[in-house]
Amino acid sequence: MTDIHDLTLKLQRQNDSKIVLYVADGLGGLPLEPGGKTELETANTPNLDALAKRASLGASVPVLPGITPGSGPGHLGLFGYDPLKYNIGRGVLEALGIDFELGPNDVAIRGNFCTLDDDGLITDRRAGRIASDIGAKLCEKLNQIEIPGIEVFVRPVKEYRLVIVLRGEGLAGEINDTDPQKTGVAPLDPIARDDASKATAELCKEFLAQAREILKGDAPANFLTMRGIATLPAIPTYEEVYGLRAAAIAVYPMYRGLARLVSMDVLDAGQTLEDQMNCLEANWNDYDFFFIHFKYTDSTGEDGNFDAKVQRTEEFDTGIPRIMALDPTVVIVTGDHSTPAKLKSHSWHPVPTMLAADVCRFDDVDGFGEAQCRTGSLGQFEAKYLMLMALAHAGRLEKYGA
Amino acid sequence: MTDIHDLTLKLQRQNDSKIVLYVADGLGGLPLEPGGKTELETANTPNLDALAKRASLGASVPVLPGITPGSGPGHLGLFGYDPLKYNIGRGVLEALGIDFELGPNDVAIRGNFCTLDDDGLITDRRAGRIASDIGAKLCEKLNQIEIPGIEVFVRPVKEYRLVIVLRGEGLAGEINDTDPQKTGVAPLDPIARDDASKATAELCKEFLAQAREILKGDAPANFLTMRGIATLPAIPTYEEVYGLRAAAIAVYPMYRGLARLVSMDVLDAGQTLEDQMNCLEANWNDYDFFFIHFKYTDSTGEDGNFDAKVQRTEEFDTGIPRIMALDPTVVIVTGDHSTPAKLKSHSWHPVPTMLAADVCRFDDVDGFGEAQCRTGSLGQFEAKYLMLMALAHAGRLEKYGA
Numbered sequence: 001m002t003d004i005h006d007l008t009l010k011l012q013r014q015n016d017s018k019i020v021l022y023v024a025d026g027l028g029g030l031p032l033e034p035g036g037k038t039e040l041e042t043a044n045t046p047n048l049d050a051l052a053k054r055a056s057l058g059a060s061v062p063v064l065p066g067i068t069p070g071s072g073p074g075h076l077g078l079f080g081y082d083p084l085k086y087n088i089g090r091g092v093l094e095a096l097g098i099d100f101e102l103g104p105n106d107v108a109i110r111g112n113f114c115t116l117d118d119d120g121l122i123t124d125r126r127a128g129r130i131a132s133d134i135g136a137k138l139c140e141k142l143n144q145i146e147i148p149g150i151e152v153f154v155r156p157v158k159e160y161r162l163v164i165v166l167r168g169e170g171l172a173g174e175i176n177d178t179d180p181q182k183t184g185v186a187p188l189d190p191i192a193r194d195d196a197s198k199a200t201a202e203l204c205k206e207f208l209a210q211a212r213e214i215l216k217g218d219a220p221a222n223f224l225t226m227r228g229i230a231t232l233p234a235i236p237t238y239e240e241v242y243g244l245r246a247a248a249i250a251v252y253p254m255y256r257g258l259a260r261l262v263s264m265d266v267l268d269a270g271q272t273l274e275d276q277m278n279c280l281e282a283n284w285n286d287y288d289f290f291f292i293h294f295k296y297t298d299s300t301g302e303d304g305n306f307d308a309k310v311q312r313t314e315e316f317d318t319g320i321p322r323i324m325a326l327d328p329t330v331v332i333v334t335g336d337h338s339t340p341a342k343l344k345s346h347s348w349h350p351v352p353t354m355l356a357a358d359v360c361r362f363d364d365v366d367g368f369g370e371a372q373c374r375t376g377s378l379g380q381f382e383a384k385y386l387m388l389m390a391l392a393h394a395g396r397l398e399k400y401g402a
Numbered sequence: 403m404t405d406i407h408d409l410t411l412k413l414q415r416q417n418d419s420k421i422v423l424y425v426a427d428g429l430g431g432l433p434l435e436p437g438g439k440t441e442l443e444t445a446n447t448p449n450l451d452a453l454a455k456r457a458s459l460g461a462s463v464p465v466l467p468g469i470t471p472g473s474g475p476g477h478l479g480l481f482g483y484d485p486l487k488y489n490i491g492r493g494v495l496e497a498l499g500i501d502f503e504l505g506p507n508d509v510a511i512r513g514n515f516c517t518l519d520d521d522g523l524i525t526d527r528r529a530g531r532i533a534s535d536i537g538a539k540l541c542e543k544l545n546q547i548e549i550p551g552i553e554v555f556v557r558p559v560k561e562y563r564l565v566i567v568l569r570g571e572g573l574a575g576e577i578n579d580t581d582p583q584k585t586g587v588a589p590l591d592p593i594a595r596d597d598a599s600k601a602t603a604e605l606c607k608e609f610l611a612q613a614r615e616i617l618k619g620d621a622p623a624n625f626l627t628m629r630g631i632a633t634l635p636a637i638p639t640y641e642e643v644y645g646l647r648a649a650a651i652a653v654y655p656m657y658r659g660l661a662r663l664v665s666m667d668v669l670d671a672g673q674t675l676e677d678q679m680n681c682l683e684a685n686w687n688d689y690d691f692f693f694i695h696f697k698y699t700d701s702t703g704e705d706g707n708f709d710a711k712v713q714r715t716e717e718f719d720t721g722i723p724r725i726m727a728l729d730p731t732v733v734i735v736t737g738d739h740s741t742p743a744k745l746k747s748h749s750w751h752p753v754p755t756m757l758a759a760d761v762c763r764f765d766d767v768d769g770f771g772e773a774q775c776r777t778g779s780l781g782q783f784e785a786k787y788l789m790l791m792a793l794a795h796a797g798r799l800e801k802y803g804a
Contacts, residue, residue, distance in 0.1 A: 007469065007486075054436040359744065361751055361772060362436045377752070377772070379782030381467055388468030392750045399748055400465055401472035401485065402495045402630075 004080060004384060005241040007400065008391065012243040017329035017394035019244070019289045020280075023078065024316045025071075025255075026298030026339025028351040028370065032306060039297075039306060039341060040352055041369035043313035047320035048333065048354075049367035055331075056360040057368070058378020059350035060386060062337045068348045074336030075258040079291075080242070080387030081235060088261070089173060089230020095163045096257020098155055102232050107171045107200055110228040111154075111162040112179060113138065113221035114187070122183045126160045127221040135159055138221055145210045147203055160221065164207065172197040172231065175204060179225035187225050204229070237263035238289065242391060247283055249276045250293035259291055273315060277322040284326055294319070298346075301339030309341050330357045330393045332386065333368070350380055357393035406482055406786060407643040409802065410793065414645040419731035419796035421646070421691045422682075425480065426718045427473075427657075428700030428741025430753040430772065434708060441699075441708060441743060442754055443771035445715035449722035450735065450756075451769035457733075458762040459770070460780020461752035462788060464739045470750045476738030477660045481693075482644070482789030483637060490663070491575060491632020497565045498659020500557055504634050509573045509602055512630040513556075513564040514581060515540065515623035516589070524585045528562045529623040537561055540623055547612045549605055562623065566609065574599040574633065577606060581627035589627050606631070639665035640691065644793060649685055651678045652695035661693055675717060679724040686728055696721070700748075703741030711743050732759045732795045734788065735770070752782055759795035 029039035062069040063083050072093050073083035091108035102108055113127035113135060136156040142164075143154040150168030157163055174197040178188045190204035204226060215222045238246040248259030249269045256266045267283055269276050276292055283290075294316050300308040323331060334353040337346050352373040365372040374380075378389065391397045431441035464471040464479050465486065474495050475485035493510035504510055515529035515537060537558045544556040544564075552570030559565055576599040580590045592606035606628060617624045640648040650661030651671045658668045669685055671678050678694055685692075696718050702710040725733060736755040739748050754775040767774040776782075780791065793799045 004466070007466070011469075359432065359742075359749075361440075361776075362433060362438075363776070364437070364773065375777045377461070377776045378467075379461065379752070379776075381782075385467040388466060389750075390468075392468035392470065397468065397470065397750075399470045399472050401475040401490060402492045 004082065004388060005236060008241050008388070008397070011398045011400060012391070013396050013398050014243055015395050017288065017396060018284070018326070019330045019390050019394050020323055020328045020332070021078065021289070021291045021390070022319065022323060022331065022333045023292065024294045024297040024313065024333070024335050026301045026337060026346065027335025028338025028340070028347070028349050029301065029309065030340035030342045030349065032342055038370050039301070039309040040313055041371065043310045043317065045314060045317035045368060047317045051320060051324070051331070051333070051356050052354055052363070052365050052368040052372060054362060055354040055356035056378045057352075057354045057363050057365060057373045057376025059373045059376070059380045060334055060353045060383045061350050061380060062383045064382070066348045068346050069337050070346065071254055071336065072258060075255065077383030078334065078336055078386060079238070079262050080384055081262065082384050086233050086235055088233060090228025091163070091173070091230045092232055093254070094157060094161070094228065095165060096261070097254040098157055098163060099253035099256060100153070100155060100163060100165065101260070102165070103167065104232060105167050105169060105171060107166045107173045107229060107231055109164040109166070109204070109226045111164050111224045111226055113160040113162070113224050115220040116223045120186050122180065122185060122187060124220060125179065125183060125225070129159050130221050132156065132159050134221065135162060138215065138218060141214050142211055145207060145214070147206050150203060152207065162224070164226070166200065166203055166207070171200045171203070173200065173229050175201045175229040177225070177227045177229070178208070179227050187223065190226060190229070232261070235261055239263065242289070242387065243396065244289040245287045246289040246291065247287040248291045248293070249279050250291070251276065252293070252295050255293040255295070264291060273319050277319055280323065281326065292319070297335070298339045301341050302344060304341050304344035306341035329395075330355065330390050332390055334386070351383075353378060353386070355389055355393060359393055405487075406484065406790060407638060410643050410790070410799070413800045413802060414793070415798050415800050416645055417797050419690065419798060420686070420728070421732045421734070421792050421796050422725055422730045423480065423691070423693045423734050423736075423792070424696075424721065424725060425694065426696045426699040426715065426735070426737050428703045428739060428748065429737025430740025430742070430749070430751050431703065431711065432742035432744045432751065434744055440772050441703070441711040442715055443773065445712045445719070447716060447719035447770060449719045453722055453726070453733070453735070453758050454756055454765070454767050454770040454774065456764060457756040457758035458780050459754075459756045459765050459767060459775045459778025461775045461778070461782045462736055462755045462785045463752050463782060464785050466784070468750050470748050471739050472748065473656055473738065474660065477657065479785030480736065480738055480788060481640075481664050482786055483664065484786050488635050488637055490635060492630025493565070493575070493632045494634055495656070495659075496559060496563070496630065497567060498662070499656040500559055500565060501655040501658060502555070502557060502565060502567060503662070504567070505569065506634060507569050507571060507573060509568045509575045509631060509633055511566040511568070511606070511628045513566050513626045513628055515562040515564070515626050517622040518625045522588050524582065524587060524589060526622060527581065527585060527627070531561050532623050534558065534560050536623065537564065540617065540620060543616050544613055547609060547616070549608050552605060554609065564626070566628070568602065568605055568609070573602045573605070575602065575631050577603045577631040579627070579629045579631070580610070581629050589625065592628060592631070634663070637664055641665065644691075644789065645798065646691040647689045648691040648693065649689040650693045650695070651681050652693070653678065654695070654697050657695040657697070666693060675721050679721055682725065683728065694721070699737070700741045703743050704746060706743050706746035708743040731797075732757065732792050734792055736788065753785075755780060755788070757791055757795060761795055
């Protein structure tokens with residue numbers, strides 16, 4: 001199987017086209033009853049519907065049929081990186097999610113505060129779900145830990161969750177979790193799964209020894225476990241594989257972090273969709289590619305709130321006129337996965353997608369929804385191919401072979 | 403990833419079915435405006451439309467979504483050979499395009515006559531685009547070159563373009579172009595990219611030295627550059643992988659050459675579609691599989707002439723009754739890629755395709771066009787799978803597994 005980027009490296013062509021990837025997180029949905037409409041079909045979306053009339057529609061499969069992606073694989077696919085090839089460790093994702101700027105010498109670790117009894121056995125794997133401000137104070141204490149030869153960063157996430165980053169030359173992340181996944185037993189030692197990670201496992205052990213001493217009086221959070229120990233995957237940059245100067249306009253840290261993984265410039269997106277559109281306009285001349293991320297279609301879906309997801313979809317719709325006013329060469333509207341309110345979670349269902357360009361096929365539809373996308377001319381496709389289509393419609397790919 | 407031919411080698415079954423692959427080069431198109439019709443949809447094609455009513459329709463993706471193929475990869479895909487696995491060098495394609503019968507001991511090279519100044523620097527990479535008859539005369543002179551141990555063939559293509567073939571045991575083609583792609587510099591030396599090609603690179607050097615001497619008084623065409631140096635890829639034959647005795651009926655040399663690559667017999671196709679149909683009838687009993695190639699839907703598309711492409715599509719349509727009169731088991735109508743008049747070039751858009759057989763699903767459509775193919779029961783599929791469907795509908799594949 002040829003890697004997509006082997007092709008784009010050879011075939012990429014420069015021009016002054018502009019591509020906008022407008023992502024509604026968790027866009028795809030489900031009707032509550034057979035015969036009913038999905039959230040997107042229910043929403044009043046005049047701008048998306050008008051765009052659909054001059055677009056190719058299709059259904060994006062984030063990873064493979066039936067596979068529900070997390071935010072990492074979901075976005076990597078949209079960015080054109082095979083989500084089965086590039087694996088983002090949980091620790092890395094957690095660090096990205098708090099806007100921590102990871103570098104190539106970092107090992108990122110997701111930590112959970114836990115409660116130990118007098119025998120050192122875990123009685124609560126989440127330390128009674130301590131309040132976030134308590135967790136933050138404990139992280140400040142842990143952030144004082146010093147280990148010779150490396151830098152140590154400890155940052156709070158939320159409640160009992162934290163991130164630990166070890167920074168130094170030659171670190172590696174093939175190290176088992178120390179969370180035994182049950183109570184009544186002691187935390188595990190951090191065990192290296194390969195030779196290259198043995199030294200780093202020792203550093204983790206040293207960190208845990210110091211943490212045990214620091215936290216011993218702080219019950220219920222008198223210790224922590226480590227999970228998802230990982231380094232940044234080696235990912236070729238957007239500029240390299242596509243020849244695109246790319247910018248991300250995302251309100252939430254996680255999505256800024258994912259964009260940073262592929263070396264997009266992360267712009268100041270502000271707090272609202274209007275802020276994001278202002279940012280797009282202000283930076284229009286400086287980039288070839290814009291990734292605009294809208295979070296709330298996912299969060300309302302996760303809440304199981306069908307009506308709120310409909311409303312947020314209508315809000316998402318209002319961004320279209322300001323994008324179109326800039327006259328982009330290619331506009332893609334899609335999601336990183338489905339988040340049906342009915343399921344209150346991410347799902348595997350293909351994601352409604354449209355690509356509008358002067359040189360696309362037109363699908364003779366009356367609007368943008370799951371039903372129209374099912375029979376659109378993009379077909380049902382793996383998300384990782386979306387960037388090939390974006391580049392093609394932007395005139396940014398040479399012919400393959402003579 | 404399983405190779406398609408690993409399967410067909412195991413599963414092929416003999417019977418006396420007949421398969422016709424009727425290819426309109428560049429068949430797929432685009433409407434000139436949103437809401438408009440494509441060339442195929444505009445054309446009056448009563449025979450294709452009638453066939454569609456008893457066929458399965460679909461949209462063929464020549465290589466991968468967004469990838470625009472040249473004629474080589476486009477046809478290899480239709481023939482069932484993964485176009486990302488089998489790479490046809492530019493020199494090979496150029497030789498095929500002038501009906502030069504390449505063998506396994508040949509290295510094919512695309513040559514460009516160029517102009518050198520007194521210092522040996524290139525002043526014109528195309529030698530003032532000399533007339534074809536002048537190019538032909540120069541090729542006759544170059545064809546006298548003798549290099550001990552090998553045979554040398556020099557053939558004109560058109561204007562400043564020529565083909566050089568070196569024939570001998572143990573030659574190899576991993577050699578860089580000598581065209582520096584700019585003027586004001588000297589031509590490059592032919593540099594081998596691997597050890598196996600070093601001896602052949604020396605032979606290229608020797609050829610160029612003799613050519614320099616021969617051409618020195620022939621300004622503006624007083625030298626040549628070499629490009630796309632390549633050997634035939636090792637491709638298993640149709641007979642081997644499918645158990646088919648296959649014949650090609652193609653007016654243009656390039657397509658005869660591509661058929662020869664997979665060891666089809668190349669029949670005398672004459673000059674017109676009627677000649678081609680006469681040829682089909684005359685040879686009907688001698689083969690299991692016929693590839694019939696119609697060029698003009700591509701060339702009119704390349705010209706950007708929407709109306710002419712419509713007209714040529716209507717001409718293509720007239721071939722259907724004579725094919726159907728022979729009562730083939732399976733008829734496939736498709737293209738090797740799209741060539742929308744709107745783009746004046748090959749494109750990545752999926753290609754309208756239909757497969758008619760007694761045992762196919764029927765799609766309840768009123769005609770053959772991009773719109774009907776978008777929702778057809780073949781779905782959107784990579785072209786390399788088309789031969790599997792042809793064999794299946796012809797009863798030529800055993801069950802896989804028990």
